[in-house]
Amino acid sequence: MKMQPHRGQITPLHLVVIALSFSVTFTIWQYTKHQTEIKVQQRFEASRDRIVGLIENRMARYEDALWAGVSAMDSQGGDMTLEQWRLFTEKMRIGDKYPGINGIGVIHYLRPDMLDAYLDARGIERDVFQIFPDHDSDHMMPISFIEPEAANSAAIGLDIAHETNRRNAALASRDTGYAQITGPIVLVQDASSTPGFLFYAPIYKEGPLDTLEQRRASFSGTVYAPFVVNRLMDGLLAKHLRHVSVSISDADEVIYDEHLTAEDLHDDNPMFAEQVTLDLYGRQWRLDIRTNLAFRHNNSDMQPVLFLIAGVLIEVLVIALIIMMARTNKKAVAYAEKVTDALRSEKEKLVKSNVELEQFAYVISHDLKTPIRGIAGLADMLKEDLEDYCSSKDANPEVTTAIDLIHDRVQRMNDLTSGILEFSCIRETYGKDSPLELTDFITSMIADLDLEPDQLVLDTPVQTLTTDTINLRRVLENLIGNAVKYHDGRTPLRIRVCVEDKGDTFAFSVADNGPGIDVRYHKKIFEMFQTLRTCDTPESTGIGLAVVKKSVELHGGRVEIISHPGEGATFSFHWPRNATAPPRESTAA
Template identity: 40%
Template sequence: MEYHISGVSSRLHWYHWLVILLSLLLTFGAYYITERQTDLKIANQFEFQSQQIVELVQERMIRYEEALWAGVSALRMFPRDAARADWRTFSTSLQIDQRFPGINGIGVIHYVPPEKLSNYLSWQRSSLDGYTIHPEHAESEYWPITYIEPQVENRRAVGLDMAHEINRYTAAKKARDTHLANITGPITLVQDDQKTPGFLFYAPWYSSGRVSERYGETHGDFRGLVYAPFIMFKLMDGTLKNTNRLVNFSIYDGDSLLYTELDSNSENFDPDPLFQREITLELYGRVWRFNLQSTELFRAQQNHAQPFIILFGGLTIDVLLFVIFFILARSNRNAIEFAHKVTANLKSRTEELEQTSQSLQQKNRDLEEANSELDQFAFVASHDLKAPLRGINQLAQWIEEDSEGALTETTYAHLDLMKSRISRLERLLNDLLTYSRVGRNKELPGSVNVASLIDDVFHLLNHDRRFALTVEAPDEDVMTMVTPLEQIIRNLIGNAMKHHDQKTGNIAITVSQSPQYLHFKVSDDGPGIPPEHQEKVFELFHTLRPRDQVEGSGLGLSIIKKILERYHCAYQIQSDGQRGLTFSFSWPIGMQPQNTEDEKRDEA
């Protein structure tokens, strides 16, 4: 079949130009978005660097706090009032120069009420000639620095009274009253010749042991403070040495400048920074304000080339699109002819599929009609076969009653055998009807307590009380298909009873629960099933013992298998064939069963 298409141009159509225009818009849009993302990435990098600086300062202060609390613990451990040599030994063990860079020392401030001042001075002058508390002040209590190590660098601080100056005194009392570590407001350390900003870090010292006659509250547990003096620029050099950093910063306590790198003398200072921000940090009773800004090194490391690379790549793709569209337009005629051929083939295939669909619909209707006839046959067969059986059974009972005392034992045995065979045949019909209906009736989920269900079924079957039942199951209601589950449990318990070879027996049922399934294990102590027969027992009418020795139709496990496969459940038999058997299976909860074709037909 040949196709000849006229009026088809090889020039670019309007939609080609539209695609190229959209591609240009996407290119410039991608350039704009990438540029924005690059800026955002740079801003996030600055944010991370800024937050890292604040966190490093905070972490370093936490380490210093741990050293102060270690000093408090050491003072508590001494069996007597700690002497200057004791504190020097402790300080040496801390190795503050190596482990705590930036700290100016670590010392002890004793709290001395007026009534203990004389004893305190005598005690200190016995180890340090000329020890005095200075300077004078108007407060009624004394907070002198007793020990400070290393003492040589901090000698001028020995004997300095915290009560002489408001920032020192306020933080000391706050540490005492809150039982928490505190830092002072900005101060100038007496040992700092450069007179730069600094602060003191206090940890309160309490002891519930003996009361000293030299220091500490007379009627309380407060003894004094373990403290560390800090010169701010030394602290920052020990914590964040300004070498190749991407962010410079300054620190304020209120309006007081504690430390700054925001001047032309700082390394990599950028007078016109890309980014700057302010972070407030609450730190041991004070509020420090960090002013941070990016450095020239930060500016140099930023790469703005990616947006331009995307722009160049996008324009290159637009040019390639134009070339591709031009080539495609020249081969347009062949493409259209090919499309017509494919359309004709599809039309032919569609007609064939429609014919096949009509044939399948007719077969489905035939199948539905056959299923309906099968349902009707099963009902009629059951009814018509059961009626004569009941009549024969009734006739046997009449003969037995009318001939009472006149028949031989052999005749009575024959009558009992006949009634037993009638009962077996009636059970067989019932089981066949049950087997044929599995999966053909619409089952709706209902709420049931599994433990109660098992107990009810067992007591219904255990009328002669030959068996004992042990149940381990969740004592709660679940949503599931109740009727088929009851059928499975009834058949399993019934099989365990019927096939048991002892006068009494034990049945154990364990139920565990997962989000979508109940997991059953039904065990008995009967004769078991040899491994070679464990697949055959699911076949119709298959029994391991002669029909005269056990009451049953041979359909019990077949019905169970059909129900479990209907609901896509796993099942397993475990037995060594000598003694005992365990039947395990899973059962769905909280979900609808998958409809069979019969159910869809019934719903229709």
Template identity: 40%
Template sequence: MDKALQEIQYADHNIGCQQRPDAIEQRKKLEHAGNLHWVHYLVVALSILLTLGAWYFSKQQVLQKVEQQFEREAEQTIELIKERMELYENALWGGVSLIDSNGSDISYQQWSAYANSLHIEKTYPGINGIGVIFNIHPDQLASYLQKIRQNRPNYQIFPRHNKQEFWPITYIEPEQPNRKAVGLDMAFERNRYASIIKARDTGKAQLTGPITLVQDAKQTPGFLFYTPFYLDGRKPATVSERQHYIKGMTYAPFIMDKLMQGTLAEHKRHVAVRISDNSEELYYDRQTDPEPMFKKKVTVPMYGRQWHFDIRSNLGFRQAVDNSQPNFILIGGIIIDSLLLGLFIFLSRANRTALFYADQMTAELESKTRNLEKSNRDLEEFSYVASHDLKSPLNAIKQLVGWLEEDCSEFIPDSSKGHLQLLKQRSERMMTLLNDLLAYARIGSLVYDDEEVDLKEMAADIFAFLDAPEGFSCTAPRVKLKIARIPFDFVIRNLISNAIKHHDKSVGNITISYQQKNGFHQIRVQDDGPGIPPQLHKKAMEMFQTLRPRDQVEGSGMGLAMVNKFTEHQGGKLTIDSDGSRGTGIIVLWPVDPANT
């Protein structure tokens, strides 16, 4: 702000503050506070440091979450493979149970029905088929072939070998894609035969090492899954017993690529998997990242074999975890820091401008305050004068009516006597209205001191003074209150008076209750009168309002309005609690002076 503007500010300020010497000093402090200081620059510097710290912390958090996500996906990949292998194992043991229930034997039709009931293609994706292998000794070979060739005349065991036993694939479903494997003797090849002997001797499910299935045209790595069954459904306890009672195996052939596609489709994964059995590779993903963000190696025991998992994040993982949050935090922080500095500069200028306008507004407000005070005094004087000037002719009218009643009562017709009585009532109502209007105008102009009040004694005194009908009663608790007595007495008096005046029966009960709640005295004046409908609650507290015709109700219709104004002037609140059917509760909230608690 230029020098001329500052001079105008000081001139206007001095005019409005001639009677307050400390105001000039205070104003100088405000001007000084409106300039940029080292504190503002320190705040901006700290804000920049905070932004950099938030950026670094956010970056570390993102990296930690990304690493945790990779760990979860890696563990999930391994768990899915293990769960899938357990599912296949259950299917094979189910076949064993079926064979045991048929006396360690099963026909082609029975096995085909069992395999079809499994719905292999849908329920066991990745499996190549499910079949039965019988253990045949040389002396059993002729009878075995004769039995099988009854249904399949072309059945042959192949290839030749020098072992003293045969383990031919007898049944496999679905047969069409696996027809090259029908009759294949597991004893001809080391991996197949070693695992089948291990399954026999342990009585547990076993996997072979990596092999190439005869039915796989692509000649990709695969393996076989065996579960043994014994003569007459026995469960031999020793190795020698298992070797003696072995009857055969249920088995499932797997092509590793097909298994992995059925278990973990590449497009659904964010990690690349490579699986090997010892040094022989079983499977590897083609979706690889030349420089993976994360990688880990895990060895998992898998039905007598050790599968080595080499898991690495792939390109899909890099895209999925791409998180720009740290950069957004850094950019956003720099923007906020710039805005903060701009805000300090703006506030500094706005403060100086505000001081200038504040001086102008102060001068205007002081002028308006003086005018308002004068208007209030004039209004109060008018209220006194108007009430006095209106009361004088009103008293004269009442006196004339009285003279007419005294002097002319013998000559006036009965109908005219009724008119005189009505005129007298209307004059009295007008006098009451003037008195209440004057009292209403004076509310707020007086200050009342707190006094100690006994609520029970006050209610009893008011009730006795009102000269209530014999059928009415009023009860209140004995509570000592430190409160402005005069306005409080006025409020309670009017509420008790209204409860009596507006009652529609010759007997009634008025109950006053008290509790201190949330820093307020809560006084409830409850009657058992006709009640006030909810839609009329607001109207009942307005000036000159009565809920019944004026000729049927005493008073000016300002009682509840004055009670409400008195309560609000003391910082309280008045509400009506009534559903309109029966009884009305007037609730007064009167603030508790902290000095009196």
């Protein structure tokens, strides 16, 4: 005797339902979480690129201002007086047009034989002009003018040749012909002694300037601008308007730092951080960019959590469904045992069939379908709650797809329960059904399946059958329905139903021109919940052929299949002529 499952035991079908539910929940949560992470990262990258772009663009504007000063010097024959320089800078409106800049000035390049003439020219412009500090270099590079002068008066007369950083960048601009900046320095006019730098553009006398020697021979000084890095960054974009903080290093020396814990928006554990290297006018600046608390506040998306909560609710319903199924199964087994004890003298087959039909039908219609409808209702609520989001232009189409997937799986669960109900209802119905007119049956199948008359053809001299036609119709409907469902469309659909009178039995065959079935699967396809469905074929419960097999075997026969891939399939079986003459096993086609 076949062993019965333990009362309340979780069956493979239960595990499939649980796994499917977990899979849907996990997929939706992971997908929305991943999409949210991508969006947040893109926002960080946009903020990062904005900071980098602002620095590059602002430095390019400052460079333009320097070259404008060089052009002004050239227009005056290669040099200017203090009054001319002041007039030029007033027209430039340095403070308004170039925020973050400390000023703009002129540095003259002097050899020892040029010093007296230079001092005479400066003496005409000012009561007192002094070059400082003393040094041993063979040339001088004093700051002659700088505007606005009031804020930068401490720098007037400073000989930048006295200090390596200032001198090397100025000489680099001379030798290359390009604008250059210094390494980190402290400006003499900066009372706070914070890191700064100088920005140079070279001034030349008349050319040519094709070679290094020619540029050195023609070099007369630079137009320059001093910068305090703190002021430069304040001029770029105020901290409270940014969602990232930045520190800047030059040659391993930090010249600007917003990562200090004292900052109001400092985040000890930033969501994103990245280092960017900028090649700027002969120097390399390394930018350490990190998200701050404003970024965290504006990018705390709860959508993945909402989906996870919804998924958990679905899981609760699924688990409740499984528990109800297990309890119902326990009740069904107990009831079956009770009936078995009372009717032990009856045939075991009749008892088993009655128990399956009456008790399992109760399980399906009452204990299973109600929770399934509950899951479907929850999916509808989710779709309704997310309707505004799904219809927005920024909506992720995969969200709608995932919710639709829940609907599809609920429908599959409903189909499974219906198929199980059908399977449980298979029993002999001799004398309880009406005769089956084969021609009328085929005509109704053509109409029901929306086929053309030449797509489903009956080939038989037999017209009427009267033995258990309820189950016979069920067998034929499943075989014909499968042939239609799994036809691959490569050739026009053709199904042929043949019936031969064998005396005590009728030999049936249903042949199609579909994709065929590999010999390896000829037994597997008749098992419960087994299907050869691929991703491009319709959903299947895997119950139809099990129904066919059970119905035929109930009448003493067996179903056989002849099929190879690409050659269609032919299913054949024998059916008894009447209730008193069931077919012998040896007569199966």
